[in-house]
Amino acid sequence: MTAMETNTKYIFVTGGVTSSLGKGIIASSLAKLLQASGYSVTIQKLDPYLNVDPGTLNPYEHGECYVTEDGAETDLDLGHYERFLNIHTTQLNNVTTGRIYQSVINKERRGDYLGKTVQVVPHITDEIKRCIQLVGTKHRFDVVITEVGGTVGDIESLPYIEAIRQLRYQLGSANSVVIHLTLVPYLAAAGELKTKPTQHSVKALLENGVQPDILVLRTEKTLNSEIRKKVALFCNVDSNAVIQSVDVNTIYDVPIKMSEEKLDRITLHKLNLPQNKVAELYQWKEFLNKVKNPRDEVTVALVGKYTQLPDAYKSISESFVHAGAANECKVIVKTINSERLNKDNVNQFLGEVNGILVAPGFGNRGIEGKIIACKYARENKIPYLGLCLGMQIAVIEFARNVLGIKDATSTEFDPKTKNPVIDIMEEQKKIRDMGGTMRLGAYPCKLEKKSLAANIYKQTKISERHRHRYEFNNIYMEQFAGAGMIATGINEISGLVEIMEIPSHQWFVGVQFHPEYKSTVLNPHPLFVGFVKAAMEMKNEKH
């Protein structure tokens, strides 16, 4: 079935003037409002780079790699979509130019094009259109929002803009809307807000045959009606469709702001959809209220090696916002570069924190600092949460400093080690390709009844998302248990250890999975909620 036969409506979100204007947050906020009005909505991200997915990218390139239930390694914007909408996204929700070309070239090799010359138009654009429509038709959403990465005018986003132009023509004007997000800079010297960059970026879109219906203008200062009218006149949009997006303190304010600006109503109107229900967002507002009015405050250390770019640990920092609100507590996240940590300065870095989280990661760099941080948490009874690599670090630290296996390590760091307490998974041994080959996505895990984990989750069967190649080496299981580090979560099918705990410690949990990918505004993740609670207790005990 094609989208033309279904009633799915399409919203395209493009960006102009600069990158980093927050298209993902605007798309998520609009989606939230439409969802609260009773529509089923999903969001898709089109990324113009040639990597097939961001899985092989250094987090410093585009921030963290987000993993979906179905094991897709995706852009971090999908994390925002899930956190705002409380839905699961899939591989279909993130498309890159690399994936589009890979699919077209595969078809060409199979002979699907019957001797034709394969070209950007129509073959690449057709494949883009297919991917956009597939996400809507497969799960029958009322509305699909497609966010185009990059900035209008970039060479690499041209095929996407052309695909949108064609789709709009084919879908008919009442079935799609283009929202263009731009920047209205304030020039302090002139004391003025400037609209020219917006006009130019709309022109760039028009040159490619796309007329935006709605403009969202990012601005530091409120826009008066004169400016709105001016932009409307020069960009051919209705003046009520010129929306301001003023800088706010938390991204979770944006849906409220967009509702005040009537972005949802204007969009629904243009799509010929009734607004059956007003988007009240009761729970959302309650959450916001807690974010803004905390009763307590804790500081947790986030020990990792990608500390220069906050986006590298996006899901973790957002999980702390959710868990903080659940505890009515402000969580100050102190990021610590593990490469700078050593025995002599650890007290200086971690002496005042109320919880220590060791972040996921790959490769040798910064490992010893993470082990020192973990030891500090274990010995000083500071709540510890180890995520993926953070669990493996806890295992290595325990082996070295409690079991006395001085050379214990992971085969990731020393392939020839005599004591691989963390070892490569059997099925990973033969894999040579780096892209999309890890153990990815959701797997079930069975929890030990009396464990801290079971107490936190309030159930014994859970499912969590993964992204790893190495695992706890079960040969050492009894030795660890004898000394007080227990595997409390296991994958029953493979026997893979998913959770390690130290029951004699107040709160010490290492997990092989990534709870941060599943925390949302409406469903804060229990592990983060429990960790923040433990940090609060520790702080209040001390004082």
Ligand code: GLN
């Ligand atoms: N490098 C480790 C592994 O591959 C941990 C991965 C992670 O932290 N995501 O198993």
